[in-house]
Amino acid sequence: MSDGAGLELPEDADVVVLGDNADVLPRLRDGTFQLVYVDPPFNTGGRRDRRTLRTTRTDDEGDRTGFGGRRYTSVETGRMGYPDSFADYAGFLAPRLEHARRLLTRSGTLYVHLDWREAHYCKVLLDEIFGRECFLNEVIWAYDYGGRPKDRWPAKHDTILVYVRERGAHLFDQDQVERIPYLAPRLVSPEKAARGKLPTDVWWHTIVPTNSREKTGYPTQKPEGVLRRVLLPSSRPGDRVLDFFAGSGTTGAVAAALGRRFVLVDESPEAVRVMRERLGSGPVYLGATGAPLPAPDAG
Ligand SMILES: C[S@@+](CC[C@H](N)C(=O)[O-])C[C@H]1O[C@@H](n2cnc3c(N)ncnc32)[C@H](O)[C@@H]1O
Numbered sequence: 001m002s003d004g005a006g007l008e009l010p011e012d013a014d015v016v017v018l019g020d021n022a023d024v025l026p027r028l029r030d031g032t033f034q035l036v037y038v039d040p041p042f043n044t045g046g047r048r049d050r051r052t053l054r055t056t057r058t059d060d061e062g063d064r065t066g067f068g069g070r071r072y073t074s075v076e077t078g079r080m081g082y083p084d085s086f087a088d089y090a091g092f093l094a095p096r097l098e099h100a101r102r103l104l105t106r107s108g109t110l111y112v113h114l115d116w117r118e119a120h121y122c123k124v125l126l127d128e129i130f131g132r133e134c135f136l137n138e139v140i141w142a143y144d145y146g147g148r149p150k151d152r153w154p155a156k157h158d159t160i161l162v163y164v165r166e167r168g169a170h171l172f173d174q175d176q177v178e179r180i181p182y183l184a185p186r187l188v189s190p191e192k193a194a195r196g197k198l199p200t201d202v203w204w205h206t207i208v209p210t211n212s213r214e215k216t217g218y219p220t221q222k223p224e225g226v227l228r229r230v231l232l233p234s235s236r237p238g239d240r241v242l243d244f245f246a247g248s249g250t251t252g253a254v255a256a257a258l259g260r261r262f263v264l265v266d267e268s269p270e271a272v273r274v275m276r277e278r279l280g281s282g283p284v285y286l287g288a289t290g291a292p293l294p295a296p297d298a299g
Pocket of ligand 1: 019021022039041081082219220221222223244245247248250251266268
């Protein structure tokens with residue numbers, strides 16, 4: 001896919017691009033994505049880092065106890081993460097969200113995943129970019145883990161703002177939404193209880209469990225179940241999906257499982273390394289100019 005000035009993206013291939021999305025987005029062609037999902041840094045005011053613990057060694061003074069009471073020391077092999085502090089968050093996001101709108105098909109939808117810090121500013125921004133009539137939903141993803149501060153209500157939800165390119169022309173295939181159990185199944189008929197009910201705009205879903213198959217170790221990785229709920233009604237098999245704050249590649253993993261094509265962009269080499277491990281040799285891996293990235297063992 002290219003229009004001369006555009007980034008050379010192979011037709012009918014999944015693509016992972018290492019680069020600043022500000023450089024990549026202007027080079028993608030108008031109206032070529034059915035769905036854009038983004039999960040930008042939340043502006044927490046620091047860095048989002050995670051230690052990568054790969055090995056342990058026996059050590060009498062070690063910090064961990066293993067089989068037979070033997071002591072071990074954890075050996076930190078690296079850190080993964082990204083900066084998450086912005087003096088002008090709206091100024092950072094606005095041009096990128098304008099591109100998101102330009103890149104959507106007429107029936108396309110944008111999902112922007114945020115938390116309490118910036119969601120309200122972004123909603124105002126998105127109303128300006130898309131028009132208020134194109135606001136579709138404010139989805140609340142509610143989870144329950146981690147500490148509980150004593151001086152306020154523990155914050156245990158994220159906000160996903162949903163905007164469509166053209167209200168009325170947009171795709172929302174409710175039949176594709178995975179149904180959930182009724183809270184009180186005995187209050188409805190056995191047929192209804194067996195069928196389950198449609199989820200609302202409040203999604204209860206666990207975070208990525210520590211020892212689960214999908215856990216990559218990348219900080220702020222989102223659960224595949226949340227992305228399934230995003231992709232199923234708002235895209236069809238064969239459609240192209242874009243995530244330009246891709247992190248560990250959750251959008252790509254779910255798109256591949258559901259038969260969608262994907263383009264993922266992240267500026268962090270660590271993120272692209274994690275995506276390679278997760279997505280394997282299926283996608284094409286490119287730099288921001290469109291040149292192929294060397295395979296990891298090619299040095
Ligand atoms: C919250 S994380 C995304 C996590 C992802 N949804 C997942 O499930 O793993 C945000 C990502 O945006 C990336 N990022 C931040 N600024 C960027 C930029 N200007 N261009 C491309 N990627 C950027 C960071 O490197 C980080 O991986």
